Amino acid sequence: MKIGFDAKRFFNNSSGLGNYSRDLVRILATYFPENQSILFNNNLSEKGKKILEFPNVSFVETTKGNFSRQLKMGKDAQNSGCDIFHGLSGELPLKWNEKPIKKVVTIHDLIFMRFPKYYSFLDRKIHFWKFKKACENADLIIAISLQTKRDIIQYLKIPEDKIRIVYQGCHSVFKENQDAQFLNLIKEKYNLPERFILNVGTIEERKNLLNIVKAIDKTEIPLVVIGRKTKYFKKVQKFINKNSLQTQVQFLENVSMEELAAIYKLAEIFVYPSFFEGFGIPIIEAHFSNTVVITSNLSCLPEAGGEDSMYVNPNDYLDIKSKIEFLWNNEAERKRRAENSLNFVQKFNDEIIGKNLMSVYQELIF
Template identity: 70%
Template sequence: MKIAFDAKRFFHNNSGLGNYSRDHVRILAEHFPENQFVLLEQKKSERGKAILNFKNVFFHQIKSGKFARQLKFGKTSQEINSDIFHGLSGELPLKWNKKPIKKIVTIHDLIFVRYPQFYSFFDRKIHFWKFKNACDQADLIIAISEQTKRDIIEFLKIPAEKIKVVYQGCHQTFKEKKSEEFLTETRLKFNLPEKFILNVGTIEPRKNLLNIVKTILGTKVNLVVIGKKTKYFNKIEQFILKNNLKNQVYFLENVSMEELSAIYQLADIFVYPSLFEGFGIPVIEALFSKTPVITSNSSSLPEAGGKNSLYVNPESVEDLRSKISFLWNNESERQRLSENGFEYVQKFTDEKIAANLMKVYLEVLEN
């Protein structure tokens, strides 16, 4: 079987859709070496370089030009005799020739429909049109959670039988126990406190960091934050300065993937009260790191966290404060959640995700 991928995100996105694309291709290449996986893009980058070392992964360069993804990727995948074209980030090409090929698209979330206030009018219209067009022409749609599947049915009016849920995993480094030496080096490098709660993700309104900061007011809880700053950061910074919390909140920058995984393992609690997620990879990263999780009781987050995470109303500072306080002062409960959460997260191993993906590919070919 030969599968062609739209590899724009694979090569050019550092996180999010880029990580999904790279992990997707990597685990398939590792577990199904008898197949060929072709990455279509106009130019390569250092990202994903290691994955191109697999003997069954190939880069096929598309000549540069305006709208190459829309006009050239599809036809090229047919010309090189691909059995399947897979759009990994909610899009499919617009132009195809008459040669048979199956089309699959992955839809990650429809947050722009649920929370339009976080997107410009133009972006909402473009996203909706691209996603709807891709879902209509796809032979099969992969949703990354049951929540996303429900949203595709509700908002894009796609029949349920056309959608398969295949969960995401996370980078291998989060599954590896770091040495005590590396943990100590990381703690010293970033001047981390002895005990802290952790939040990871873009610092934007939807991720709800301000509510976490509000919960530590009047406590001795230390908060470590890792994520790209947006304008929303200014609002958080003002609150920190106004309430003299500067010595309790640590914003880290230039953190490598290895260092990030070490910080997860050093953290006492991972806190992720996002208003809405298509899935919530940081929750999986924390569970693989054996760090107990507090996250939102809404969207897909209970799917990611399982029954051994604690859940809160993300808009209730009091609910969040009480859950953090409970775990912060209860080591035995942290240990219990750590062990049981690690057992639950084994459903997101590379082996299981690769098997589920291949099942989808074989099914679409048989139909």
């Protein structure tokens, strides 16, 4: 089987859709070497170049021209003999020739529909048109969670029998056992507290960092935050300054994947009270790191969290506070929940994800 991929995010995005794209192709190349994966894009960047070390993965530069991704990439995949074309980020090319090819698209979330206030009017219209068009033109749709599947049915009016759920995993570095020497090195490099709670993700309103900061106010619990800052950061910073929490809250940026994995392992608790997610990869990363999780009782987060995460109402910072303090002061409970969650998260291992993905492809070809 020859599978073509829209590799724009694969080569251009450092996190999020980029990680999803790189992990998916890596998993296929590893567990299904009999198939060929072809990456289509208008440039070959260092971000994903390593994947070409696999003998069954190749790169094809998209035919030049305006809107080449929309107008040329699909035909390039057909002319390369691809059996399937997979749009990894909610889009499919608009133009095709007469050569047979099956089309698959992954939809990650429809947050722009659920929370329109986070998007401009024009962005909402563009996202809706692209996603709906892709879903209508696809032979099968991959949703990364049950929540996303429900949203595709509700907002895009797509028949349920056209949608398959294939969960995401996470980068392999989070599954590695980093030694104590490396962990201590990272702890010293970033001057991390002896004990701390952790939050990872873009610092934006939807991720709800402000309520974590409110929850640790009037406690002595240190918080480490890793993520790109947006204008919402000023709102969080204002509360920190007003309540003299500057030494209690530490912000880190430009942390490598290996360093991030170490910081997850060093944390006592991972706190992620997001208002909405398509899936919640940081929760999976924390589980593989054997770190207990506190997260929201909304959207898909219980799908990623499992039975042994602790759930909160993200709108209630006092609820978040009580759950943090309970786990902070109860080592046995932290350990119990973390160990059970490590067992639970094995369902998101690469091999299982690869088999589920391949079953979607085989459904179309055989």
